[in-house]
Amino acid sequence: MxxxxxxxxxxxxxxxxxxxxxxxxxxxxxxxxxxxxxxxxxxxxxxxxxxxxxxxxxxxxxxxxxxxxxxxxxxxxxxxxLRVSDLDVRQKDQIQLKYRQQGLQMADMLREASRTLSTVCHYTGLVMVPRLKTTIFRHIEFVKLSPRQVLAVFVTQSGLVQNKLIEVDEDLHPRDLEKITNYLNQAMTGLSIQEVRARIITEMAEEKALFDRLLRRAFVLSSAALDDESMGDIIIEGTSHFLEQPEFADLPRMKRIVQTFEQKSILVDLLDRGLEAKGVQVIIGSETEYTELADCSLITAAYSGKRGTLGTLGVIGPYRMPYSTIIPIVDYTANLISRLLDTDND
Amino acid sequence: MxxxxxxxxxxxxxxxxxxxxxxxxxxxxxxxxxxxxxxxxxxxxxxxxxxxxxxxxxxxxxxxxxxxxxxxxxxxxxxxxLRVSDLDVRQKDQIQLKYRQQGLQMADMLREASRTLSTVCHYTGLVMVPRLKTTIFRHIEFVKLSPRQVLAVFVTQSGLVQNKLIEVDEDLHPRDLEKITNYLNQAMTGLSIQEVRARIITEMAEEKALFDRLLRRAFVLSSAALDDESMGDIIIEGTSHFLEQPEFADLPRMKRIVQTFEQKSILVDLLDRGLEAKGVQVIIGSETEYTELADCSLITAAYSGKRGTLGTLGVIGPYRMPYSTIIPIVDYTANLISRLLDTDND
DNA sequence: CTTTAGCACTCGATTACGCTGAGTGCCAAA
DNA sequence: TTTGGCACTCAGCGTAATCGAGTGCTAAAG
Incomplete structure (x- = not known):
C-alpha cells in the first residue's frame, strides 16, 4: 500500500x-x-x-x-x-462595523475583538493583551494620592493605559513628581520597555545618578511602575458557545475545559506560541500539549502595532470546526486590529 | 387545617x-x-x-x-x-489570607473577592464594581497624548482608578491642562460625582465661566471624563462551579444561564437591588423576576467605604444551596472588603 | 384526637430482549 | 480496478417486565 x-x-x-x-x-x-x-x-x-x-x-x-x-x-x-477563501465584503463590513464607535481605548477595542470573534465564529473568542515588555514607552505620569501613595499611569505607544499604585517610603513633593515625570517622558519616549529597563539599570549605576537624589527617585519609581508582569492577560468571551457543541455534552469534560479557561494560564501559553508566527496558526488537539484541551482546536493570529507584534488573538472550539470559514475571520480580525491600532494613536 | x-x-x-x-x-x-x-x-x-x-x-x-x-x-x-452561625476563626483566616498581599489596587481586590467567594462557597462569585456616580471625587489628571487626544485619569476616594480617552477639538497646551487639573482638584475633591456634575452644570451657566476660556475647557473636559456610565461593571468568577450542580445537567438550560452571565446586564440589575439593603439579602428563583435565572438563588451583601455604600457582592448558584454556611461567608466578605477599602486608602 | 401499623397502589428507574438499519468487509464478477 | 452482492456487526430504539421507594388511606392502638 x-x-x-x-x-x-x-x-x-x-x-x-x-x-x-x-x-x-x-x-x-x-x-x-x-x-x-x-x-x-x-x-x-x-x-x-x-x-x-x-x-x-x-x-x-x-x-x-x-x-x-x-x-x-x-x-x-x-x-x-484546505483552501481558505477571502472573506466576502459583507462579512468584512459586519466585523468592521463593531469598531466604528469613536474613542475606544485599546482595552475596550480588544474586548470588542474577542466578543466579535466569538459571535461571528460561534466559538469562544480569545485575545491576548500585549505584554508589557514588548510594548513601546509613550508616556508616564505620577500622581500623588497621599503622602505615601503614588499612582503611576503608564501609556504605551499603541494606546494601552495601565495604572499601578506604588507605595513610597518618603513624602514626595508634587513639584518633584512633575520633574520626574518630565524627565522620564523626555528620556524614554519611543524606547521599548525592555530598553527602558536596561536604561534604568545602567543609569542608576552611573556616577551622576548616584548623587542626584531626584534622578534616583525617578528610576526607583519608574522601575516600580514597570515591573508589573501581570500583563499578558487574556480576554475570553463567549464561553457559552462551548455548551452548544455536541461533543462536549458530558458535564465533567465540559467542566474541565471551562476551568481551564478560568485559570487562563494555559491559554496564555498557547496564545504566546502564536507571537512569532506569521499568519494564522492552527493548533489541533494534543498539539496543545495539555490534556485538558485534548479535544479542542485553537486558531490564532498575531496582531501588531507600528513597531512589531503586540499580541495574538483567535478562537478556541472543538476540533471539529469549519476551518475554512474561521481562518479567514481570524486573519481578517488580526489585520483589522493591527490597522486600527496603527491609525488610532498617531 | x-x-x-x-x-x-x-x-x-x-x-x-x-x-x-x-x-x-x-x-x-x-x-x-x-x-x-x-x-x-x-x-x-x-x-x-x-x-x-x-x-x-x-x-x-x-x-x-x-x-x-x-x-x-x-x-x-x-x-x-435559618439560624446563621458566625464563621469560625479558621474560615475567617482562610478568607482574610487572600488579601494579605500589599499594594492591591481596588480593582484587583474586588476581583480577588469574587474569586475567593467562588472558591470558598463552591458557587459563582459576583462583585459589582462601584458605580461612578455614587463614588467620591478624589483626584483627576489630564495627560496630553497627542494634539487631539487627552487621557483623563480619575481616582475615586475609595481608590478606584479609571481612564478615559477624550478626543478634543483644539490643541491644548500642557500648561493649560495643568491649570485645569489643579483647578478641578482643588474645587471638587470630596464631592460625590453627582455633586461634581451638578456643580459643573451650574458653574458653566454662570457669568464667570462664560468669559473664561480655560474654565470652560475645564468643565468640558471633566464632564467628558465623568460621563462614563460604563461603570457598574461586574466581576464574575467561577462559572465552572455551575457545571457541578446536578440540577443543571441538561445543556440547554445550562447554556441559557451562562449566556445570562456573559451578558451581565441582568446580574447588574440584581446586584443593584442589594445596594440599599442592610445585611445579607437572599433572592430565590422567580424573585429575580428573570426567567433565565428561575432556578438560581443569589446571596448578596453591600460593601461600603468611608462615605456610604459602594457596591454589592455575593454568590449565585442553584437554589438548593447551603444557606447557613454561604450567608455568613458573604456577610464576612462584605465587611472585610469594606474594612480594607477604608484603611487602604487613607 | 393523635399516632401508628398495615396494605394496596403508583410510577420512575433499571434491566432484558428483540428488532432495525446503517454501515462494514470481503468476494467474485464485470 | 471497479462494482454489485451478501453476510455480518452493532449502536440505537422501542417494548415489556421487574423492582422498589414512597405514598395515601384505613383501621386499630394510645
Whole structure:
C-alpha cells in the first residue's frame, strides 16, 4: 500500500472531513457518493476509507458506524487540503462595523475583538493583551494620592493605559513628581520597555545618578511602575458557545475545559506560541500539549502595532470546526486590529 | 387545617430542606425519621408532609418520590428557620489570607473577592464594581497624548482608578491642562460625582465661566471624563462551579444561564437591588423576576467605604444551596472588603 | 384526637430482549 | 480496478417486565 495519498484519496478524505464538520456524525460510504463530485460506488469509497484508516487519518467509533477524522486527519486537511477563501465584503463590513464607535481605548477595542470573534465564529473568542515588555514607552505620569501613595499611569505607544499604585517610603513633593515625570517622558519616549529597563539599570549605576537624589527617585519609581508582569492577560468571551457543541455534552469534560479557561494560564501559553508566527496558526488537539484541551482546536493570529507584534488573538472550539470559514475571520480580525491600532494613536 | 405551621411542622420542613440541600434527592418519610431528632413514625411524618405540600412549601416530582422544597419553602426556611452561625476563626483566616498581599489596587481586590467567594462557597462569585456616580471625587489628571487626544485619569476616594480617552477639538497646551487639573482638584475633591456634575452644570451657566476660556475647557473636559456610565461593571468568577450542580445537567438550560452571565446586564440589575439593603439579602428563583435565572438563588451583601455604600457582592448558584454556611461567608466578605477599602486608602 | 401499623397502589428507574438499519468487509464478477 | 452482492456487526430504539421507594388511606392502638 502506498504511504502517500493519491489525489482521489485526498478528495475523499476532504469530503469526509467536511461532511463530519457539518454534521458531527460519523460519515458512511453511501452519503459520500452523493456528496462527492466523482462518480464512484460505495464499495470503492469503502476501499479508500479502509486505506485512510490504516494510514491513521480516519477512525471508526465502532464497526457499524461511519468514519470520523483523527487528529492526524485534521492536520493533513488543514495543511494540505484546505483552501481558505477571502472573506466576502459583507462579512468584512459586519466585523468592521463593531469598531466604528469613536474613542475606544485599546482595552475596550480588544474586548470588542474577542466578543466579535466569538459571535461571528460561534466559538469562544480569545485575545491576548500585549505584554508589557514588548510594548513601546509613550508616556508616564505620577500622581500623588497621599503622602505615601503614588499612582503611576503608564501609556504605551499603541494606546494601552495601565495604572499601578506604588507605595513610597518618603513624602514626595508634587513639584518633584512633575520633574520626574518630565524627565522620564523626555528620556524614554519611543524606547521599548525592555530598553527602558536596561536604561534604568545602567543609569542608576552611573556616577551622576548616584548623587542626584531626584534622578534616583525617578528610576526607583519608574522601575516600580514597570515591573508589573501581570500583563499578558487574556480576554475570553463567549464561553457559552462551548455548551452548544455536541461533543462536549458530558458535564465533567465540559467542566474541565471551562476551568481551564478560568485559570487562563494555559491559554496564555498557547496564545504566546502564536507571537512569532506569521499568519494564522492552527493548533489541533494534543498539539496543545495539555490534556485538558485534548479535544479542542485553537486558531490564532498575531496582531501588531507600528513597531512589531503586540499580541495574538483567535478562537478556541472543538476540533471539529469549519476551518475554512474561521481562518479567514481570524486573519481578517488580526489585520483589522493591527490597522486600527496603527491609525488610532498617531 | 391550620394555615400557620406548628413547631413540629417547622422542624420537619427544616429537616426536609436540609436533607434535600445535602443530597439533591427528593426526601422520603423514612429517611426523615432517622434524620429527625423527634421520635416519630414515618406515617406521622407523611401526614405532616401532606399538609406542608398543601400549604405550598413542598412538592413532589411524582407520586412515588419523596418531597422537595418549593420556592416558598426555601423562602420560609431562609426567613424563619435559618439560624446563621458566625464563621469560625479558621474560615475567617482562610478568607482574610487572600488579601494579605500589599499594594492591591481596588480593582484587583474586588476581583480577588469574587474569586475567593467562588472558591470558598463552591458557587459563582459576583462583585459589582462601584458605580461612578455614587463614588467620591478624589483626584483627576489630564495627560496630553497627542494634539487631539487627552487621557483623563480619575481616582475615586475609595481608590478606584479609571481612564478615559477624550478626543478634543483644539490643541491644548500642557500648561493649560495643568491649570485645569489643579483647578478641578482643588474645587471638587470630596464631592460625590453627582455633586461634581451638578456643580459643573451650574458653574458653566454662570457669568464667570462664560468669559473664561480655560474654565470652560475645564468643565468640558471633566464632564467628558465623568460621563462614563460604563461603570457598574461586574466581576464574575467561577462559572465552572455551575457545571457541578446536578440540577443543571441538561445543556440547554445550562447554556441559557451562562449566556445570562456573559451578558451581565441582568446580574447588574440584581446586584443593584442589594445596594440599599442592610445585611445579607437572599433572592430565590422567580424573585429575580428573570426567567433565565428561575432556578438560581443569589446571596448578596453591600460593601461600603468611608462615605456610604459602594457596591454589592455575593454568590449565585442553584437554589438548593447551603444557606447557613454561604450567608455568613458573604456577610464576612462584605465587611472585610469594606474594612480594607477604608484603611487602604487613607 | 393523635399516632401508628398495615396494605394496596403508583410510577420512575433499571434491566432484558428483540428488532432495525446503517454501515462494514470481503468476494467474485464485470 | 471497479462494482454489485451478501453476510455480518452493532449502536440505537422501542417494548415489556421487574423492582422498589414512597405514598395515601384505613383501621386499630394510645
Amino acid at each position: 502506498a504511504n502517500y495519498l493519491t489525489e482521489r484519496s485526498q478528495k475523499i478524505l476532504e469530503a469526509i472531513i467536511e461532511e463530519y464538520i457539518a454534521t458531527a456524525q460519523p460519515v458512511g460510504s453511501k452519503v459520500l457518493t452523493r456528496t462527492l463530485g466523482i462518480k464512484l460506488s460505495p464499495a470503492s469509497v469503502r476501499n479508500v476509507m479502509a486505506e485512510l484508516e490504516e494510514l491513521g487519518y480516519l477512525t471508526s467509533p465502532h464497526t457499524s458506524a461511519g468514519r470520523i477524522p483523527t487528529e492526524k486527519g485534521y492536520r493533513f486537511y488543514v495543511d494540505s487540503l | 391550620a394555615n400557620y405551621l406548628t413547631e413540629r411542622s417547622q422542624k420537619i420542613l427544616e429537616a426536609i430542606i436540609e436533607e434535600y440541600i445535602a443530597t439533591a434527592q427528593p426526601v422520603g418519610s423514612k429517611v426523615l425519621t432517622r434524620t429527625l431528632g423527634i421520635k416519630l413514625s414515618p406515617a406521622s411524618v407523611r401526614n405532616v408532609m401532606a399538609e406542608l405540600e398543601e400549604l405550598g412549601y413542598l412538592t413532589s416530582p411524582h407520586t412515588s418520590a419523596g418531597r422537595i422544597p418549593t420556592e416558598k419553602g426555601y423562602r420560609f426556611y431562609v426567613d424563619s428557620l
